[in-house]
Amino acid sequence: MRKKIISLVCLVTAAAAVSAQEVTTTNSDSLRTAVREAADSVKQDTSDVIVIRRVPLESGRTIDDDMLVVDTIPSSNEGVSIVLFNDNTWRYVRNRNVSAEDDTVFTSDWDTVKLQAYDIELKDMPVSVVIDLVDSLKSYHYPIIGKINSKYGVRRRRSHQGTDIDLEVGDPVYATFDGRVRISQYQNGGYGNLIIIRHDNGLETYYGHLSKRLVEPDDWVTAGQVIGYGGSTGRSTGPHLHFETRYKGQSFDAERLIDFATGTLRRETFLLKRSYFSIYSKFTQDFDEEVKSEAEDKKIAAQAAAVQYHIVKRGDTMGRIAINYHTTVSRLCQLNGLKNPDKLSIGQRIRVR
Numbered sequence: 001m002r003k004k005i006i007s008l009v010c011l012v013t014a015a016a017a018v019s020a021q022e023v024t025t026t027n028s029d030s031l032r033t034a035v036r037e038a039a040d041s042v043k044q045d046t047s048d049v050i051v052i053r054r055v056p057l058e059s060g061r062t063i064d065d066d067m068l069v070v071d072t073i074p075s076s077n078e079g080v081s082i083v084l085f086n087d088n089t090w091r092y093v094r095n096r097n098v099s100a101e102d103d104t105v106f107t108s109d110w111d112t113v114k115l116q117a118y119d120i121e122l123k124d125m126p127v128s129v130v131i132d133l134v135d136s137l138k139s140y141h142y143p144i145i146g147k148i149n150s151k152y153g154v155r156r157r158r159s160h161q162g163t164d165i166d167l168e169v170g171d172p173v174y175a176t177f178d179g180r181v182r183i184s185q186y187q188n189g190g191y192g193n194l195i196i197i198r199h200d201n202g203l204e205t206y207y208g209h210l211s212k213r214l215v216e217p218d219d220w221v222t223a224g225q226v227i228g229y230g231g232s233t234g235r236s237t238g239p240h241l242h243f244e245t246r247y248k249g250q251s252f253d254a255e256r257l258i259d260f261a262t263g264t265l266r267r268e269t270f271l272l273k274r275s276y277f278s279i280y281s282k283f284t285q286d287f288d289e290e291v292k293s294e295a296e297d298k299k300i301a302a303q304a305a306a307v308q309y310h311i312v313k314r315g316d317t318m319g320r321i322a323i324n325y326h327t328t329v330s331r332l333c334q335l336n337g338l339k340n341p342d343k344l345s346i347g348q349r350i351r352v353r
């Protein structure tokens with residue numbers, strides 16, 4: 001495993017060794033070749049690819065504003081492409097046409113009109129859930145950097161379920177993580193122009209009071225994409241971004257994830273506890289305890305990632321399951337001790353990792 005990780009690092013170096021001038025639309029062949037060859041070398045063993053995929057990016061890594069996509073190269077995994085940027089860095093990106101089709105995060109409880117898409121009571125929520133924020137398939141970008149005007153919590157006897165960040169009208173507002181736009185609409189008297197994005201890890205982020213919305217429901221967005229411009233629409237006393245983080249409809253303090261003064265992501269893996277959904281539960285209260293438990297959180301996340309199952313549904317084939325979980329049919333057969341991959345029955349539990 002270690003060797004494979006090193007080869008991935010070499011891949012970045014190989015790409016970086018090609019000078020910026022060489023990366024033009026007509027002359028990116030050498031870079032393409034370097035990246036493709038190195039990527040193929042890590043993809044020979046699919047189980048290793050999955051391990052590498054889960055190695056997190058260096059802490060706080062974001063996509064720069066001036067990074068442009070130079071090229072997109074297919075990888076040997078149909079569900080994942082390699083995107084090259086103009087600064088010679090690259091990252092894996094999900095091919096949504098392939099991997100999203102059966103991704104229940106973006107199909108179940110999916111409502112592009114009603115803000116509250118979930119029908120789960122707080123008492124029925126899990127006591128805690130591990131949320132992967134960034135890894136090599138999940139990127140982060142701050143929504144906006146600025147002074148906090150108003151924090152999550154009770155404000156003048158009303159619940160304020162988001163964080164208000166200062167901005168100027170027209171400032172670009174960015175998608176925080178990759179995902180799909182669920183809501184893009186005007187909310188009279190409340191959020192004003194509101195965008196809600198659901199992310200691969202199940203989190204939703206809310207962006208309120210925008211002066212302009214640039215995305216529509218069902219659009220796929222990547223972290224760092226400009227989704228709208230800051231404003232003061234709806235119930236707002238001045239230009240700011242009302243930003244919320246929610247899980248299955250329940251809000252929690254966004255400052256647990258993001259330091260808005262610097263734009264940095266505070267952690268790569270987040271253990272979201274049910275107690276955080278209380279409007280009285282604030283980031284600053286238990287941060288020391290959270291930092292101490294981060295190592296434990298990562299261990300739980302690694303264990304959860306190590307084994308994963310899929311329940312066979314009508315229409316499933318081994319090939320489709322393999323694509324959706326970024327693995328191969330032979331690997332699935334090996335994991336499940338199956339001799340005949342064509343014999344699947346509905347309700348059967350298949351180990352996919």
Ligand SMILES: [Zn+2]
Nearest residue numbers: 162163164242
């Ligand atoms: Zn607010």
